[in-house]
Amino acid sequence: QVQLAESGGGLVQAGGSLTLACEGSGFPFGRYALSWYRQAPGNQRELVARILNDGRTYYPNNVKGRFTISRDNAKNTVYLQLVSLKPEDTAVYYCHTADVKNYWGQGTQVTVSS
Numbered sequence: 685q686v687q688l689a690e691s692g693g694g695l696v697q698a699g700g701s702l703t704l705a706c707e708g709s710g711f712p713f714g715r716y717a718l719s720w721y722r723q724a725p726g727n728q729r730e731l732v733a734r735i736l737n738d739g740r741t742y743y744p745n746n747v748k749g750r751f752t753i754s755r756d757n758a759k760n761t762v763y764l765q766l767v768s769l770k771p772e773d774t775a776v777y778y779c780h781t782a783d784v785k786n787y788w789g790q791g792t793q794v795t796v797s798s
Contacts, residue, residue: 687708688708688780688781688787689706689707689708689709690789691792692704692792693776693792694794698797698798699768699769701767702794703765703766704764706779707759707760708761708779709760711781715737716782717734717736717781718734718780719731720732720734720762722776723775723776723778732777733747733752751764751766752767753765766794769796771796772796775793776793777793778791
């Protein structure tokens with residue numbers, strides 16, 4: 685059974701930093717692409733970072749240079765480092781992976797105060 689468990693969210697002031705973690709289990713972690721999405725109230729869930737099984741990464745323009753995704757396959761964990769946070773980064777952040785199905789974690793709240 686695939687499980688993803690996020691941690692590390694919290695309240696931070698604008699300009700601050702956070703590091704989120706997502707531990708996976710129930711699947712061959714090192715073989716899977718992993719992603720972070722976020723969803724703010726009233727908005728659609730959006731992709732903020734992806735890391736492939738070979739380590740290549742992808743970021744949309746609105747977070748490029750501020751967010752960094754990394755993975756530690758020995759720990760079955762993917763990280764998302766967020767720096768220079770803005771109030772508009774406030775959202776629930778979700779970990780995601782997929783094979784024939786999509787798998788999501790329960791999410792972790794990030795709140796950035798102005």
